[in-house]
Amino acid sequence: MTSPHDDEASSSNPPPPLTASRIYIGNKAKEILATRDITGITKLVTNLCYVYLLDSLLMDIDDLRGGLKKESLNDIKNHVSSCLLTQETSDEDFKLLSRIVSRVSVDVFIASKPWYELCSYILSLDGNKKALLLFSELPTLLDEEFLMPLLENGFGLKIVNVLLMNQDYDEEEWCLGLEAGFSLILQLVNLKNKSLVWDLVYVIVKSVWEMVNVKRREVVVRKGFVRVAKKVRREALRFREHEYEVVSRLGLMIQRINGLGEVTMMMVTMIHEVLERYYMGGQVLNHGLLNQFL
Structure with a gap:
């Protein structure tokens, strides 16, 4: 059961990150007072306010189909890279940063600018969840120069291992593996190594x-x-014929799996509907049915 306060938060703005909780702020305040370090206060305020406001601003720009000015793009990219590399983040803060990275990276890759720090950061992450989450948020605009270091350092194998793991099963990790595998398929479909695309398709179906x-x-x-x-839904406006084909075929392969329940089958069918309505600038889909499963 949700409280009226919860309803209010969900109906207007998303809840603040965990780092904005009273317990977190209280503990941080004690640490800062103990060290009498003014830089700690500055860092705390920056963490609590600046990144969250940046996410809100980028959402508004995205809704207006706008883009970041070229003059400010490098500064924002460098700031986001700094947030990823130097700041301690909770899981909720990391999700927020991942969304910001996604929105900024659209303009970065459209402008054909490199983002070596981001590629290196993904490879440096321990465990699977953060790396899979961050990669899944990236738009289908990555070039071969960005993707090849990931593949050469075993990122594709990491996705396969998560999807086919037989022990230490983790529900959230499997969902992230599915989304990351699907995202990698979309990234690779227009590159030369088409066999890897279909290898990933069959891994997903098997899983x-x-x-x-x-x-x-x-x-x-x-x-x-x-x-x-x-x-x-986010990416179909950027799809070309190859992306359309692979998403359609994957959906049909999933629908043929024995044992799928009615609701799961409906979700797979919805992927086809989203694809048809968004591909090549199609009509905007009513989000109500999709959002009720979130």
């Missing part, structure tokens, strides 16, 4: 079959495809 028929985790599969549908 979904195992999740449904062996591990009995169809609810998790459904959550994963909600994320995939949202990814298609």
